[in-house]
């Protein structure tokens with residue numbers, strides 16, 4: 001191209017964001033352009049410069065470098081430079097030489113780009129329209145944020161995620177029984193909040209031993225890229241706050257709770273959500289609370305959303321449990337006494353819920369319901385339900401609504417979610433195998449003396465520094481604590497029969513043996529675990545990795561990975577108590593409790609490693625005990641006092657508080673043990689009956705409302721089975737330059753093509769790319785295959801780039817049609833609703849960008865209703881860019897008039913779009929608001945700030961929707977060609 005002259009204004013085709021350029025220099029080979037707004041200079045080859053001359057036409061409004069505006073009505077050319085003539089905003093006639101146009105004039109808007117002759121590929125325009133269409137659809141799906149994660153669709157988890165993530169700044173305790181998927185629930189909530197714009201930054205605090213597992217789960221299941229922060233990483237940030245280094249930060253509790261400076265840095269950041277796993281460790285006492293509790297308490301006061309996770313909420317006692325509820329909602333949980341008192345009425349509420357099923361047939365049951373309700377809306381529903389004249393449909397609706405109201409208005413339901421195996425169902429059986437072994441002489445010697453001599457216990461405690469009753473229950477620990485005893489010369493594992501017992505079982509292929517599967521072994525003490533591993537190696541030649549608190553995180557993960565490997569992995573993993581929390585070991589079927597923990601909740605945590613979602617076998621729990629030892633008595637207490645091995649019952653903590661001391665006393669005294677067991681059993685049965693009738697029942701009914709869970713699952717399935725996604729993605733990948741290769745069985749491999757556009761997640765030039773599938777079940781079966789969904793980061797990135805940028809917002813194509821003579825012009829205009837609002841309002845659920853298409857022929861007739869987008873698109877032929885530019889230049893004025901007319905046509909559709917969005921929003925938010933207001937009367941768990949936020953949100957949404965405008969998003973010029981052209 002040789003017609004460049006210094007001073008002319010041109011724009012870069014590939015980098016429109018640089019703004020308007022000025023030719024600085026031209027020589028026979030190259031042309032140099034200054035882009036003043038971005039302070040960039042580019043030199044291009046003179047022959048192939050990807051530049052378009054910017055020439056405005058009559059009616060265009062221009063901005064001058066010194067800020068005034070000119071509406072053009074004429075132009076002239078002087079020495080190759082254009083001078084625009086027209087009127088300024090005050091109506092004065094002025095001239096504006098092109099060299100004095102503002103550098104900052106924007107050229108990404110479709111109108112400007114088109115009129116300045118910039119056109120994109122025709123298929124880009126198609127993709128842009130389809131993107132708008134699908135985005136509009138998907139954003140309104142109620143399952144948005146829940147459909148992308150690579151998980152099985154398990155009702156209780158999806159119910160909780162949906163219920164919690166729709167709340168303003170949710171603050172809840174996720175307290176499902178062990179292994180039912182609290183991590184998954186927290187991940188789902190986080191994912192949905194992020195995708196819908198309700199949260200942007202989250203801090204996740206987990207025990208050190210679980211950091212890696214969380215990191216992997218969040219990446220593998222939720223495609224969330226999390227920054228794992230530790231001291232080493234933090235030091236690398238020098239003076240800057242390391243917690244600012246990512247949007248999602250994962251850190252170890254052990255590290256943060258011990259480090260006041262780092263805590264101050266974490267507190268100094270803005271977070272939307274705080275997640276704390278294994279929250280039962282946050283212990284609180286009136287005189288002294290633990291450092292973890294204090295740290296979380298300070299964060300809780302600043303961070304609006306909070307999820308606490310624990311399977312054993314009362315493990316540190318009821319007071320600590322209450323204190324954690326208070327962290328979530330200090331207004332609601334201010335008095336422990338009152339909390340206890342409320343619990344007394346749960347039975348009546350649960351009975352009233354059951355009574356609903358008997359109405360209207362059994363009129364007497366009405367009284368039971370009426371006894372617990374007094375709100376007029378509930379009473380009206382009860383009247384309908386009890387009225388035999390009402391129709392069956394009315395009965396069903398009234399029953400459902402009343403049930404929801406009863407659940408909503410009483411109990412801890414809004415703050416605490418606890419699903420149990422009993423309620424969820426479908427979990428494997430637990431089988432207990434006890435092996436009685438003879439007490440070795442070295443242990444017996446001490447125990448006998450303890451039984452005979454009361455003072456010896458005190459001496460022993462002082463001498464060993466151990467606690468009571470640990471000294472009794474862990475004889476190998478006691479043995480090791482007396483290294484100076486001349487009789488204690490051998491390592492304990494050399495004579496402890498549990499070691500040989502274990503070796504025999506590991507090798508045994510018979511019914512009693514462990515040879516058919518992996519074995520997780522948990523011992524209370526780290527030294528026991530280490531010694532045992534040594535014993536296995538020396539006595540049996542067996543290598544067993546050890547997992548304990550003394551290992552670094554990397555070493556722990558290595559040990560767990562060595563165990564998990566299906567083909568190469570070791571048969572047994574030896575863990576100290578630290579292995580009994582949070583880790584996923586459901587691929588094992590044998591659990592060996594080398595000794596027993598002293599707290600029932602700890603016992604349940606141990607079993608929970610295997611008894612979790614994904615376990616496919618009955619769980620074999622093996623306990624070797626020494627005959628007539630304190631360990632055997634402890635076992636009896638667990639079995640006979642509370643059936644601790646058969647199923648979780650959630651009252652371990654209360655039982656331990658009541659009988660822990662008496663039990664410790666009776667471990668040496670078989671006679672008093674009988675009484676402890678009898679009394680434990682009585683309390684256990686009484687509490688269980690009480691809780692199952694009241695609190696547990698309410699918690700269960702509240703933790704999963706199956707009909708609502710089903711509705712969420714249906715919405716997810718709709719997205720899962722959406723056949724439009726593969727079609728859309730095929731086209732998008734092709735345009736973005738991603739190569740896709742079918743691998744068979746529904747799996748494709750995606751990798752960067754040679755012309756791939758940069759910055760697509762998971763695809764880097766020169767790297768392999770990734771394999772993926774649209775099928776949920778296939779993705780679940782194969783860790784190495786990602787799942788493609790509308791929520792996959794690659795799909796979101798592609799859609800975002802198209803919608804936020806200018807890609808494909810102008811095009812020109814030819815149409816050959818026997819009925820239309822050549823040389824005619826048509827324009828296809830795509831308008832989109834534009835409605836600026838803060839992201840956290842999640843406006844898209846009511847009014848996502850909505851396309852309005854207008855198709856005009858050159859006479860201005862609107863053909864949109866007659867000619868569909870797809871029909872027209874199929875008939876179009878592409879054209880060279882240079883020809884397109886010439887065509888546009890020659891029809892500039894006519895095109896501008898058509899654009900103006902199209903705008904007026906589209907505007908006519910706006911009111912109905914706004915009205916529909918407004919009524920959708922009001923319907924949903926008003927009913928939620930009235931539900932919340934009614935609830936607040938009864939259940940103080942509704943926080944005042946929640947109500948306030950809900951009202952403000954409604955007002956803000958109303959205003960935002962009201963201010964919706966239409967913006968021209970894309971335009972395609974269509975030129976007809978005759979049969980002979």
Ligand SMILES: Nc1ncnc2c1ncn2[C@@H]1O[C@H](COP(=O)(O)OP(=O)(O)OP(=O)(O)O)[C@@H](O)[C@H]1O
Pocket residue numbers: 150151152153154157176177178179180181182183184185310311581582583584586608609612613614
């Ligand atoms: N919906 C699901 N789809 C697939 N796997 C799941 C699902 N829910 C849970 N799992 C798997 O089941 C195991 C237990 O889940 P998770 O770790 O979330 O339970 P948890 O309640 O947090 O356990 P714990 O009480 O031990 O902390 C994990 O391996 C998890 O990946």
